[in-house]
Amino acid sequence: MTVKGGAAKRSFAAALAVTAALALSGCAGLGSSFGQSARNTDTPFGNYLAGRYAGAERDLDAASSFLGKAMEQDPDNSVLIERAFIVAISAGDMDEAAALAEKSLETGGEERLARLVLALSALKSGDYEDADRHIREAAPGPFTALIGTLTRAWAAAGQGDGDAANAILDTFKGRPAFELFRAYHAALIAEYLDQPEAADTAYREAVSASAGASLRVVEAYGRFLERTGRTDEAASLYRDYEALSPEHPLMKANLARIAKGTKPEPLVTHPAEGAAEALYGLGSALAQESGLDLSIVYLQLGLYLRPDFDVARILLGDIYERAQDWKTAITTYEGVDSSSPLRPNADIQIAINYDRLEKTDEAEARLRDLQERMPGSIDPVVALGDIFRAQELYAEAAKEYTKAIGILGEVGPENWSVLYARGVCYERLKRWPEAEKDLKRALVLSDEHPLVLNYLGYSWVDQKLNLDTAMEMIRKAVDQRPQDGFIVDSLGWAHYRLGNYEEAVKHLERAVVLQPDDPVINDHLGDALWKVGRKIEARFQWRHALEMKPEEDLVPQIEAKIEYGLEGAGARQRGEADLPEPANGTEDKGA
Structure with a gap:
């Protein structure tokens, strides 16, 4: 059926309004009606629904296909155009996005976003006047105000007008949230326009505004210092950042470059690359605040302007991982240049995502190959x-x-987690003396990290060893991570082992709230509830633990407790002759 006429369009618009309302409660709001609508691909609304659902599932190829069919039937529908436009950007198809941006304006x-895309396209092609025009004609908005202003500043820089660029950036003065953007881009623009004194001043302001914690500011200023012969200052800047992010591959590459005496290129050599920095900065900020979908849009725009922007590509891959879109994450990481210092990190994440897709052989092969290529790296x-x-x-x-550990030679504080991980493995393999040795060393090297405090303390409690010390360690861990269900469970279990059953129940009930899907914690709570006479509740927790598919060796133990009660299960395990009869489960202190 072809949709024609005003009445049909009004009907479609009304249907879209209903869909928008459903979307406020998530894509599940489409419910079973989606299947019927998806099959009816002769209607623009059916294709719209299918495209919207595919987009929500991040199947962008399918989303683009469905929305394209819908637009063939209703080519001037602004809602369809806008949805297809967003899908095109999210998929990184910027040619299609630019075409749809033009159509969206028509x-x-x-x-706002349409004009931003057209402005960025103009900036990339060197049409700086057109880039400026699109931003000036766009309606004001919170994100376009930031990116639009920076795009205009770079358009002015592209025309060689530093005064105009600075005047545009000065509109950020007095707005603390934008101060870092202002200082950083003032520095980049000054360096681009060969104004080293102004660049140095602005870079110092940017370092101060970011407390030296901005990777891009450190990269840009460090390169500037290297290029102006101030390599000692550059090396100090890189090492200060390494103190915040140990073994960062870009800092290692920068320090290696200084050692070779090679001068780097400026971080930004074209106005489009400057705008890409702005888009990355906003995308990064949104990613930290859980604005993942919008972050993807800005990062894709940044990659359009600068395809070799590997830092942005790594962040984009990380966002897809957070969205549990392992396949798209792999594709994104594969785009990192093979010569980039970040490529090994990308390869490791690719392997991790193959494992998440239950392709462990591919994951292992990828990591074995990387081990051969990087024999001196533990990563x-x-x-x-x-x-x-x-x-x-x-x-x-x-x-x-x-x-x-053999590669490291001697394990230092920065690598305590390797000892901790091996200690965990030894404990699970029932090689306790080796486990205890590793965990004790990790405890010292990590300066009593809560994970190590908890694991070592829990292991001692579980074996009824060093109970007073173990209890003190677990309390320290809980103080540091009061919202960690596993650590709170350890405290409850320590009380259980010490016979403080009421106190154990209090902590274990909280642990179950914090970590409701863990079978061991539920099993522990069942044991504690039984000890205080709440036996119906205890059996409920044990049954709940079984439903969570615990480790195989726990299954018969939990089943025995359900059938015979805690003491009866213990008697069976010890092989005592006079076994209690199966309990009927009706006794309960609180019943």
């Missing part, structure tokens, strides 16, 4: 160990961690 759709070794440990292949994992 049909009266959302114009691919530890990553493979982590994959094995997550799959409960503790012996294989311990071998990888031992290999990593």
Whole structure:
């Protein structure tokens, strides 16, 4: 059926309004009606629904296809155009996005993002006047105000007008939230226009505004210092950042470059690259605040302006991982240049995502290859160990961690987690003396990290060893991480082992609230509830623990407790002759 006429369009618009209302409660709001609508691909509304659903599932190829069909039937529908426009940007199809931006303006759709895309396209092609015009004609908005202003500043810089660029940036003065953007882009523009004194002043302001914690500011200023012969200052800047982010691959590459005496290019050599920095900065900020979909849009725009922007590509891959879109994350990481210092990190994440897709052989092959290419790096070794440990292949994992420790020679504070991970594996393999040795060393090297405090303390409690010390360690861990269900569970279990059953119940009930899907915590709560006479509740927790598919060795223990009660299960395990009859489960202190 072809949709024609005003009445049909009004009907479609009304249907879209209903869909928008449903979308406020998530895509599940489409419910079972989606299947019928998806099959009816002769209607623009059916294709719209299918495209919207595919977009929500991040199947952007399918979303683009469905929306394209809908637009063939209703080519001037601004809602369809806007949706297809967003999908095109999210998929990184900027040619299609630019075409849809033009169409969106013609049909009266959302114009701010459309004009931003057209401005960026003009900036990339060197049409700085047109870039400026699109931003000036755009309606004001919170994000376009920031990116639009910076785009205009770079358009002015592209025309060689530093005074105009600075005047545009000065509109940010007095607005603390934008101060770092202002100082950083003033520095980049001054360096681009060959104004070293102004660049140096602005870079110092940017470093101060970011407290030296901005990777891009450190990269840009460090390169500037290297290029102006101030390599000692550059090296100091890089090392200060390394103190915040140890072993950062870009800082290692920068320091290696200084050692070779090679001068780098400026971080930004074209106005489009400057605008890409702005888009990355906003995309990064949104990603930290859970604005993942909008962050993807800005990062894709940044990559359009600067395809070799590997830092942005790594962040984009990380966002897809957070969205559990492992396949798209792999594709994104594959785009990192093979010569980039960030490529090994990308390869490790690709392997991790293959494992998440249950393609562990591919993950292992990728990491083995990386180990061969980087024999002096522990990163691919530890990553493979982590994959094995997550799959409960503790012996294989311990071998990888031992290999990593061999590469290190001597484990320092920055690598305490390798000892901790191997200690966990040894504990699971019932090689307790070796586990205890590793965990004790990790405790010292980590300056009593809560994970180590908890694991070592819990292990002691579980074996009824060093109970007073263990209790003190677990309390420290809880003080540091009061919202961690596993650590709170340890405190409850320590009280249980000490016979403080009422106190154990209090902490274990809270642990279940914090970590409701863990079978061990639910099993522990069942034990504690039984001890205080709440036996119906205890059996409920044990049954709940069984439903969560605990480790195989726990299953018969939990089943025995359900059938015979806590004491009866213990008697059966000890092989005592006079076994109690199965309990009927009706007794309960609170009943």
